[in-house]
Amino acid sequence: MIRKFIALTAVLLFVAVGSYSVPFYKYVPQVKPALTVSIKIDSAGQKTAEQLTSFFMSRNPAGDRAKVERLAKYYVEEGAIEGVNSDVAFVQMCLETGYLKFGGLVTEDMNNFCGLGAIDAEHRGNVFETEQLGVRAHIQHLHAYGTTRELVNECIDNRYKYVKPRGKAPNVFGLAGTWASDRQYGEKLRKLLFSLSSFE
16 A cells, blocks of 8 residues: 555656646747838938839829839939938938829929929929939939038039038938928928838
8 A cells, every 4th residue: 555655656746847847938929120210311221112112102002103113213223322312212202292293393294303493483493304314313412411422423413512511411300491491391201201111
């Protein structure tokens, strides 16, 4: 009887010890990293042309997707050449053109995507021969505001020389009251950039 009791006790101890030896894994939920937004002009854009296009089409589903894809590609390429944040330039294009609906002094055929030179009915803005040249001029004008570095490509922005001092707007908030008279201009761009950041 005593032997049976000892044997049973040994079995119970073995089971108890064994249960404690099983590793305990605590479930840790996966947390997505916080969205990052770069508001600096003199920096690299974070989004691809495809992501820029998706953002645009979410705001203007009736837009010409093929054209938007071309423009997004130009913004990424031209921004990389001059070291200008293509995300900033692209959302600024969206703001300035009303997502390519235009409707102001500048019209679609002008290939002017940022209101360059648009003052009044007598000065409706600069005209560029191609979409890519229009994007290049936009990137170059942002370059004048965002950095003191020299341009890589030949300057086609005839208003580049009027930005003084060079580099006076290192981020989008510096464009308020300078590029545009709207004091909320920088905040509007920041909000667009934050919305863009969710497109992965």
